[in-house]
Amino acid sequence: xxxxxxxxxxxxxxxxxxxxxxxxxxxxxxxxxxxxxxxxxxxxxxxxxxxxxxxxxxxxxxxxxxxxxxxxxxxxxxxxxxxxxxxxxxxxxxxxxxxxxxxxxxxxxxxxxxxxxxxxxxxxxxxxxxxxxxxxxxxxxxxxxxxxxxxxxxxxxxxxxxxxxxxxxxxxxxxxxxxxxxxxxxxxxxxxxxxxxxxxxxxxxxxxxxxxxxxxxxxxxxxxxxxxxxxxxxxxxxxxxxxxxxxxxxxxxxxxxxxxxxxxxxxxxxxxxxxxxxxxxxxxxxxxxxxxxxxxxxxxxxxxxxxxxxxxxxxxxxxxxxxxxxxxxxxxxxxxxxxxxxxxxxxxxxxxxxxxxxxxxxxxxxxxxxxxxxxxxxxxxxxxxxxxxxxxxxxxxxxxxxx
Numbered sequence: 001x002x003x004x005x006x007x008x009x010x011x012x013x014x015x016x017x018x019x020x021x022x023x024x025x026x027x028x029x030x031x032x033x034x035x036x037x038x039x040x041x042x043x044x045x046x047x048x049x050x051x052x053x054x055x056x057x058x059x060x061x062x063x064x065x066x067x068x069x070x071x072x073x074x075x076x077x078x079x080x081x082x083x084x085x086x087x088x089x090x091x092x093x094x095x096x097x098x099x100x101x102x103x104x105x106x107x108x109x110x111x112x113x114x115x116x117x118x119x120x121x122x123x124x125x126x127x128x129x130x131x132x133x134x135x136x137x138x139x140x141x142x143x144x145x146x147x148x149x150x151x152x153x154x155x156x157x158x159x160x161x162x163x164x165x166x167x168x169x170x171x172x173x174x175x176x177x178x179x180x181x182x183x184x185x186x187x188x189x190x191x192x193x194x195x196x197x198x199x200x201x202x203x204x205x206x207x208x209x210x211x212x213x214x215x216x217x218x219x220x221x222x223x224x225x226x227x228x229x230x231x232x233x234x235x236x237x238x239x240x241x242x243x244x245x246x247x248x249x250x251x252x253x254x255x256x257x258x259x260x261x262x263x264x265x266x267x268x269x270x271x272x273x274x275x276x277x278x279x280x281x282x283x284x285x286x287x288x289x290x291x292x293x294x295x296x297x298x299x300x301x302x303x304x305x306x307x308x309x310x311x312x313x314x315x316x317x318x319x320x321x322x323x324x325x326x327x328x329x330x331x332x333x334x335x336x337x338x339x340x341x342x343x344x345x346x347x348x349x350x351x352x353x354x355x356x357x358x359x360x361x362x363x364x365x366x367x368x369x370x371x372x373x374x375x376x377x378x379x380x381x382x383x384x385x386x387x388x389x390x391x392x393x394x395x396x397x398x399x400x401x402x403x
Contacts (some may be wrong), residue, residue: 001310004064004162005105007071007098009129011040011155013136016226016270017240018148028084029095030226033354034083036091037223041348041369045341047099051398052107052337053189054181056330060104061172062211065076067100068163072105075156079149095156099340101162104402110206111173116396119270119322123259126318127252134248137241189334196327196403198354198391204327206379208302208335211320213376214278214341217369218313219347221306224354243303250307256316262319267326267392270319277315278377285307285370297322302362309369316376326395328403329385346372 015022016037023030048066055063074094078083079088099302111123143150194205221228229235229243263272291297321339328335357364394400 001105001108003165004068005090005102005125006129006132007102007159007162008044009132010136010158011094011098012037012222013071013133013244014140014143014155014396015148015151017137017140017146017230017237018151018228021144022087026082026084026087031355032084034223036088038216038348038352039088039352040091040095041219041317041344043095044099045344045348046092047096047101047105048337048344049162050096050186050337051100051103052331052340053334055104055107055174056189056333057178057185058181058233059172059174059177060108060333061166061386063171064104064166065099065163067097068159068166069130070094070097072087072097072159072163073155073242075159077153077357078152078357079156081315091103097159097255103333103337104320106325106339107332108173110328110332114320115326115395116265116267116270118325119260119319120265122321122325123255123262123314123318127255127259129253129311130248134252136267137244141241151224151394166321189331190338192403193328193331193335193338198275198307198327198395198400199387201383201387201391202285203383203388203391204324204335204385207320208324208339209342210278210376210379211316211377212322212339212346213372214281214316214342215313215345216350217372220351220354220365220369220372223347223351224358224380227358228302228362229367232360233302235299247307247310250311251314254311256269256314257316258314258318260371262277262322267323267396268389270323271388271392272325273322274316277312277319278373278380281312281316281372281379282373284312285366288295288366289297289363289370292366297362323392326392327400332402 019030022033040353043059050062051067071094074090074097078090080089106122109125110118113121139154140151143154196204198204225244230237231333235243265281284305288309291301324339325332325335350372354364354368
C-alpha cells in the first residue's frame with residue numbers, strides 16, 4: 001500500500017530538478033514546464049474522484065489494476081513527446097492512472113481496521129511512503145545525466161512492478177461487491193459522505209476539510225521548491241536534493257513518533273492530537289511569514305522554519321485522515337477520494353495562486369501556506385470538544401455504525 005501511494009511523490013518530486021532541461025529540450029520556459037506539474041495535480045484529483053467511489057461499488061483491486069495500467073502506458077508515451085502540450089496531456093492521463101491506484105489505499109486499510117486503529121496504521125503507511133520524496137529528487141538528479149526522459153522511464157518500470165504485484169499477490173479487501181459500475185450513483189455517494197452527520201453534527205466532513213487544507217501545504221511547497229532553492233537562494237542543482245530531503249527526514253521522524261503514539265489511543269485522543277498539530281503548524285507559519293516580511297531572510301533561517309512547519313504534517317496527516325475515515329465503512333472509498341481530492345485541488349489552486357502572485361520573493365509562497373493553515377484551524381473551531389468526545393466514543397464502541 002505504501003509503494004502504491006508513493007506513486008504520487010515519485011511522479012512529482014523526481015522530475016523537479018529537470019525543469020530547466022525539459023524547458024531547453026522542448027523550447028519553452030521553466031515556468032511553462034511548471035504547468036505540467038499543475039496538470040498532474042488536477043489529473044490526480046480526477047483519478048481519485050472517480051476511483052474512490054467506483055472502488056466502493058466493484059472493489060479495490062480492479063481499480064488499482066486499471067490505474068496502474070494507465071499510469072504505465074502514459075509514462076511510456078512521455079518518453080517520446082516533443083512538445084510541451086503533449087507532455088501536459090500525457091501527464092494528465094498518467095495522473096489519472098496514479099489517482100485510480102492510490103484511491104484504493106486508504107479504503108483498503110479502513111476495510112481491515114477498527115475505527116481507532118485507522119490513524120496509527122495510516123501513520124505507518126505514510127512513514128514508509130516517505131522514502132519516495134526522500135529518494136525521488138536524488139534519483140531525478142542522477143537520471144538527468146542520462147537525460148530527463150529516463151526519469152519517466154523509471155516511473156514506467158515502477159508502475160509495471162506494482163501492477164505485477166497486484167495481479168498475482170494481492171486480494172480484494174472489500175465485501176458485497178457489485179459486478180457493474182453505476183456512474184450515476186457516484187454523485188449520490190459523494191453527497192452522502194459530505195452530508196453525513198454523527199448525532200446531528202457534520203463532524204466528519206470538517207475533519208476531512210481541515211486535513212486536506214493542512215496536507216496541501218506540502219503540495220504548495222513542492223510546487224515552489226525549485227523556485228525557492230534554485231532560483232531565489234541560488235542552490236546548485238546537485239545540492240537541491242539535500243535541502244529538499246532534509247524536510248522529508250524531519251517529517252519522517254515526526255511521522256514515526258505519530259505511528260507509535262497513535263497505536264494505543266482512542267479516537268478522542270486522536271482528535272486532541274490533530275488539534276495540537278494544526279495549532280502548532282499555524283504558529284510556525286506565522287513566524288515564517290513574519291521572518292519573510294521583516295527580515296532579509298537567509299537560507300539558514302528559512303530552512304529550519306520550513307522544516308518545522310512541514311514536520312507538522314506528520315501529526316496532521318495520519319490523525320486527521322484517521323478521524324475522517326473512522327466514520328465510514330462501505331463508503332470509505334468515496335470518503336478517501338474526497339479527502340485526497342481536496343488535498344490535490346487545494347494544492348493545485350493555492351500553488352497556482354502563489355505562482356501568479358510571485359514577484360520574485362517568498363511572500364506569496366509562505367502567505368498562501370498561512371491561509372491554508374488558518375482555514376484548517378477555523379474549521380476545527382466549529383467542532384465542539386465536549387460533543388466530539390461523546391460522538392467519537394460511540395463510533396469507537398460501535399454504538400454508531402460506520403456508514
